[in-house]
Amino acid sequence: MGAAHEAFEMFRTMAPRQRSDILRRSYDLMIERLDDLALLMTLEMGKPVVESKAEITYAANFFRWYGEEAVRIDGRYSVNESGAGRMLTMRQPVGPCLFITPWNFPMAMGTRKIGPAIATGCTCVVKPAKQTPLSMLMLGEILEQAGCPAGVVNILTASSSGQIMEPLIRDRRLRKLSFTGSTEVGRRLIEQGAEQILRVSMELGGNAPFLIFEDADLDAAVDGAMIAKMRNGGEACVAANRFYVHESVASEFADRLAARMGQLKVGRGTDPDVNVGPLIDEAQRSKVAELVDDARNRGATIAVGGERVDGPGYFYAPTVVTDVPDDAAFLKEEIFGPVAPVRSFSSEQDVIRWANDTEYGLVAYVYTQDINRAFGVIEQLDTGMIGLNQRLVSHAGAPFGGVKASGYGREGGHEGLHEYLQTKYIALNIP
Ligand code: SIN
Numbered sequence: 001m002g003a004a005h006e007a008f009e010m011f012r013t014m015a016p017r018q019r020s021d022i023l024r025r026s027y028d029l030m031i032e033r034l035d036d037l038a039l040l041m042t043l044e045m046g047k048p049v050v051e052s053k054a055e056i057t058y059a060a061n062f063f064r065w066y067g068e069e070a071v072r073i074d075g076r077y078s079v080n081e082s083g084a085g086r087m088l089t090m091r092q093p094v095g096p097c098l099f100i101t102p103w104n105f106p107m108a109m110g111t112r113k114i115g116p117a118i119a120t121g122c123t124c125v126v127k128p129a130k131q132t133p134l135s136m137l138m139l140g141e142i143l144e145q146a147g148c149p150a151g152v153v154n155i156l157t158a159s160s161s162g163q164i165m166e167p168l169i170r171d172r173r174l175r176k177l178s179f180t181g182s183t184e185v186g187r188r189l190i191e192q193g194a195e196q197i198l199r200v201s202m203e204l205g206g207n208a209p210f211l212i213f214e215d216a217d218l219d220a221a222v223d224g225a226m227i228a229k230m231r232n233g234g235e236a237c238v239a240a241n242r243f244y245v246h247e248s249v250a251s252e253f254a255d256r257l258a259a260r261m262g263q264l265k266v267g268r269g270t271d272p273d274v275n276v277g278p279l280i281d282e283a284q285r286s287k288v289a290e291l292v293d294d295a296r297n298r299g300a301t302i303a304v305g306g307e308r309v310d311g312p313g314y315f316y317a318p319t320v321v322t323d324v325p326d327d328a329a330f331l332k333e334e335i336f337g338p339v340a341p342v343r344s345f346s347s348e349q350d351v352i353r354w355a356n357d358t359e360y361g362l363v364a365y366v367y368t369q370d371i372n373r374a375f376g377v378i379e380q381l382d383t384g385m386i387g388l389n390q391r392l393v394s395h396a397g398a399p400f401g402g403v404k405a406s407g408y409g410r411e412g413g414h415e416g417l418h419e420y421l422q423t424k425y426i427a428l429n430i431p
Contacts, residue, residue, distance in 0.1 A: 002175050003150070003151040003154050004096040004097075004115040004123040004124060004152075004173075005096050007123045007152050008096050010149065011123055011151075012092070012093050016073065017070075017072045018068045019121065020070035020119070021147070022067075022068055022146050023063040023119065024067040025146035025147060026063045026142055027067065029142045030059065030060035030139075031057070033142070034056055037138060039294070040138060040269070041132075042269040043269075044134050044135055045103055045106060045131060045135075046268075046279075046280065046313060046314075047232055048269040048274050049269060049272070055107060055232075056107055058108045058395070059105075059110070059112075062412065063115050063249075066115035066416075068415065070118070071418070075088065084431050085428060085429060087425065087426070087428070088426040088428060089425050090423070091423055093121040093421065094176045094422050095175030095176065097117055097174070098176070099114070099127065099178050100180070101113070101126060101127070101180055103129035103131040104235045105236070106128060106136060108182045110136055112416065113377060114126065114139075114153055115127075116411075119417060120420040120421050122420050123152045123153070123154075125154045125155075125168060126154065127155075127156050127165065127428030128155065128157060130414045133157040136155055137157070149219065151408075166192055166350050171200070176198060178202075178221050178419070180204075181204065186204040186407060199422075200409065201358025202408055202409060202410070203400070203401060203406075203411060204237070204402065204405060205360055205362070206238055206363060207360040208242070208364060208365065208383075209242050209358075209365070210224075210242065210244070210365040211244050211365065212243070212244070213246050213250065213366075214246040215370050216367035216368050217255070218249060222253065222366065223251065224365065224367060224389070225257055226257075226391075228387065228391045229338070229340050230264070230275075233277055233337070234337045235279065235284070235336050237336065238362060238394065239336070240340070242330075243257075243341065245342060245343070245346065247346050248369075251344075253401035254303055254342045255303075255369030257303075261320050261340065262304040263339075264318045266311075267315070267346060268313065278315050279315070282314055283310065285316055287336070288336070288339060289307075289316065291337075292306050292319060292321065294329045295329070302320075302326060305339070306321070316328045316337055316339075318339075320342060322342050328341065332358060334360070348376075352380050356381065359404055360383045360406045361405070361406045364381045364383045364387075365386070365390070366378060366387070367389055368389070374388055383402065383403060383406075384400075384406065385401070386414055394412075395412070397413050399412055399414070400413075
């Protein structure tokens with residue numbers, strides 16, 4: 001924290017164009033080294049190389065996008081309502097930040113915090129997940145080569161985070177905390193950050209509903225479901241967690257989804273034919289298996305998958321579960337694995353109620369070709385993001401984030417930049 005604190009005094013006054021160039025050069029280096037970075041990521045956390053490449057491109061885009069924004073941070077000048085006096089506002093960097101990043105997207109979850117921090121003149125300490133320190137260390141090397149001054153981005157790896165995080169969070173030099181991970185850990189961090197009133201951004205768990213109405217384009221819905229469910233092997237907080245399908249198309253959708261899921265090849269991420277890699281560890285695989293067993297024991301039907309796959313890794317078969325009862329645990333809990341529960345609905349009001357019946361509120365997916373219905377439904381869904389006939393909501397210019405127990409604050413886009421700026425207002429005595 002000392003290094004981040006010292007570097008802040010210099011970095012906050014560095015010319016915006018220079019900070020922008022650091023980000024642009026980092027973007028270029030990431031794209032130049034795409035193959036090496038992707039291989040490292042796959043070896044580190046298991047996802048297929050093609051998915052690692054997609055993540056690195058996504059990650060690099062945060063640097064490019066925020067490099068473009070670094071030179072556009074502005075303020076406001078206005079006349080006081082009485083006509084006597086003027087008001088000036090400027091936006092300044094919040095100060096040294098602490099970033100705690102997860103293992104599922106080991107680079108992108110870092111760049112979408114580091115990018116806006118550098119753009120605004122903030123410095124940071126980054127603590128990557130203990131399962132994936134190498135991707136973040138490679139990113140650190142790239143930033144250094146791109147000319148990022150010493151002390152601006154400090155990477156701290158640890159196998160047991162609790163012990164080192166608490167003193168850092170309580171360090172009086174820290175001004176902002178940004179965390180991506182589970183709601184349970186997020187709650188604890190918010191409590192710790194409250195002591196010194198830290199600016200806090202929390203990107204926490206999800207339980208995304210995927211709604212398919214009777215007028216949806218079913219081909220697009222099946223394609224969309226495959227991505228919304230299976231990107232990153234289902235280990236994503238935006239992964240579709242529950243499929244609610246109108247009764248008139250539910251069995252056709254489930255059959256088609258099961259057929260597609262059954263064709264996916266599970267195996268080592270370095271094998272070019274593989275579509276689905278291993279889960280991150282045995283604890284995660286057991287959790288996924290328990291959720292499927294719970295549904296099976298309550299009378300659900302396993303349309304495809306539903307079992308561990310042997311091999312040198314924590315593999316679990318892509319799974320579709322139908323006839324899902326109300327009390328199945330995975331309707332309430334985040335699965336974080338390749339399992340798609342499908343339920344049918346008959347009324348729009350029921351499905352909206354079911355979709356909102358969760359403590360989470362990150363994202364929902366809606367498939368319908370009726371624009372009036374689409375907006376009627378979207379306005380009633382309690383989530384921070386919606387994919388309307390759109391399977392992927394994530395990109396650098398979008399304000400990513402949730403409501404309820406999915407957290408607060410936004411990452412990406414202009415909103416993501418504001419998280420690193422504080423407003424100073426100057427009252428001017430100008431008649
Ligand atoms: C996440 O799963 O935490 C984020 C996924 C994304 O940015 O698309």
